[in-house]
Amino acid sequence: MNPARYLDYNGEFYRSTDAIFQTTNRSFRYGDGIFETMRCENGKIHLLNYHVQRLKEGVSLLQFDRLNMFDESFILSRVEALLKKNDLLESECRIRLAVFRDGEGLYTPTTNMPAYLLEASRLDKKINIHNQAGLIIDIFPDHRKSVNTLSGLKSSNALLYVLAANYRKKHGLDDVVILNQEGFICESSSSNIFVIYQNNIYTPALTEGCVDGVMRRSIIDFAGETGIEIIEAQINPHILNEAEEIFLTNAVHGMQCVLGYKKKRYFNRLSKEFWSQYECWLDTRDTE
Known part of the structure; x- marks a missing residue:
C-alpha cells in the first residue's frame, strides 16, 4: 500500500504528513466513529451504493446529525477531487473514508455533527x-x-x-x-x-x-x-x-x-x- 501525498479533511486538502488533529479528537479518544474502505479503479468506486447504504445506517445508529450528507454524489465528487490532487485518477486505489463525531466533550459529546477524513493509497497490483x-x-x-x-x-x-x-x-x-x-x-x-x-x-x-x-x-x-x-x-x-x-x-x-x-x-x-x-x-x- 502506497499512501498518497494529500488527504481530504472536511473538504480541505492537507499533506499526509500534516498534523491535523488535536488530542480532543473524539475518534482518537473514544473510537467515536465509523469508516468505509472502498476499492476504486480508474476513478470508479466499486459497490458504491452498498457503501453509501451501510454508511447511512451507521451514522443513524451512532445518532449523528446530517444523516444524508454522505450520499453517492458527495463521495464521488470528493474522491475524484482527491485522486486528481494526487494524480491517481488512472490508478487502482484503496479509498478510506472515516466519519466521526466532531467537537469535544468527555463521553457526552458537545455536538453530534459529523466530520470526515478521506484518504487514498495506490494498490500495488491488480487484485484478482x-x-x-x-x-x-x-x-x-x-x-x-x-x-x-x-x-x-x-x-x-x-x-x-x-x-x-x-x-x-x-x-x-x-x-x-x-x-x-x-x-x-x-x-x-x-x-x-x-x-x-x-x-x-x-x-x-x-x-x-x-x-x-x-x-x-x-x-x-x-x-x-x-x-x-x-x-x-x-x-x-x-x-x-x-x-x-x-x-x-x-x-x-x-x-x-x-x-x-x-x-x-x-x-x-x-x-x-x-x-x-x-x-x-x-x-x-x-x-x-
Whole structure:
C-alpha cells in the first residue's frame, strides 16, 4: 500500500504528513466513529451504493446529525477531487473514508455533527482471485466478539481486529477466524467468511455478530437474483474440518479462497465458478 501525498479533511486538502488533529479528537479518544474502505479503479468506486447504504445506517445508529450528507454524489465528487490532487485518477486505489463525531466533550459529546477524513493509497497490483495462491488460516483463540446492535459496524474501535491481526502475523498465517461470544464462527480479521459444505453455501448470520460487509451484501443479492441459495446461519467452527471449500470476502480484495485450515486442505473449484458468475452478474448491473 502506497499512501498518497494529500488527504481530504472536511473538504480541505492537507499533506499526509500534516498534523491535523488535536488530542480532543473524539475518534482518537473514544473510537467515536465509523469508516468505509472502498476499492476504486480508474476513478470508479466499486459497490458504491452498498457503501453509501451501510454508511447511512451507521451514522443513524451512532445518532449523528446530517444523516444524508454522505450520499453517492458527495463521495464521488470528493474522491475524484482527491485522486486528481494526487494524480491517481488512472490508478487502482484503496479509498478510506472515516466519519466521526466532531467537537469535544468527555463521553457526552458537545455536538453530534459529523466530520470526515478521506484518504487514498495506490494498490500495488491488480487484485484478482486467479492470481491468489490461497490463504492459510486458523482460529483466533485469545478473544471473542460480543454480539449486539453495534457488532455490524465498521467501527473506529478496532482493538479486536488489531489483536487478531497481530496473532496472525506472529503465527505466520494469512488470516484468522474470529469466534463470537458463544463460540460460533463470526468472521475473519478483515473479511466475511463463506463455507461450502455438502454443496450448500453458508455464511454467519448478522445475528452472529459479523460486520455487515458490502461484498457480503452484494454476493447475497446476486445469489437471491440468480436462484443460488446462501444460508445465513449459526456455524460451529468444527465445520472447518468438514467443509469442501471456504472463501473470504471484502470490498477491496473481492474473494479470497482459503487453501488450508490446520491439516485440512481445500480445492476451491466451486468457489471460483461462483465468483465468475458473480462477476458476470455485476458487469450486467454496471451496464444497465
